Amino acid sequence: MSELKEGEETESIGDLAKTFGLTTRTLRYWEEVGIIESVQRQDGATRGFTPYYVRRIKFILKLKELGLTIREMQDLYSAYGDAKQTDKMIPRLIEILDQHINKVDEKMAQLASLRKEIVDYRLKIIERFRLSSQNG
Template sequence: MDILTDGEEITSIGEIASALGLTTRTIRYWEEVGIIESVPRSDGATRGFTPYYVRRIKFIIKLKELGLTIREMQELYAAYGEAKQTERMVPRLVEILDEHIEKIDEKMAKLASLRSDISSYRQHMVKKFGNETGG
């Protein structure tokens, strides 16, 4: 996918970072850990990205917003593999998202319990000491 088709342009790392609200260091890090790739520019001096890789970077941003870790993204990239088979990646992505939903549900249950405990304790304090706010 890193071969340009006619009419495609390579976008520099600086342009991508600016357009997507990232730092160039973040993009380089993602490249270092193997979840994105760049192509050498014709002048050989600057990293560049084809429209395909720009879409991948946007996808990674979404995955990050969903709470996926770098390791999970590496796993998805490996599942996607050399053959670029979406049908291999999607089931694993769904699995990972299900795991995140389960973790969120657990955290929400713990927070609800904590909220209940704090509310009960507050009510106890108000009954015991009156409605003093200390302010």
């Protein structure tokens, strides 16, 4: 767990879950796999999330929206490292995003091909139906 800086407020896991439309279980899982951290709150009983980790959760949600896996997020976090050096993370993020762009391009090509097959098949069926109804 990271340390709480003096005067820094934390948000509870329940409040964060509501704010982001997540479950507390999801946040705990992300903590378990090491892509976020919580701090021991001053009351000592509950964990909280600092503004840094709230921003990090927003970033994770964006990465998730872009299709990154937990493993890729762990990889980014490792690249970011303990020194919190963004310049080490950005090249790796660009590399991962390039891989996802290529996957999306491949899927789009497959979908375009599938669409053409469906349109062609539909036209064939229409033509057969017309021929059979004319002969019938």
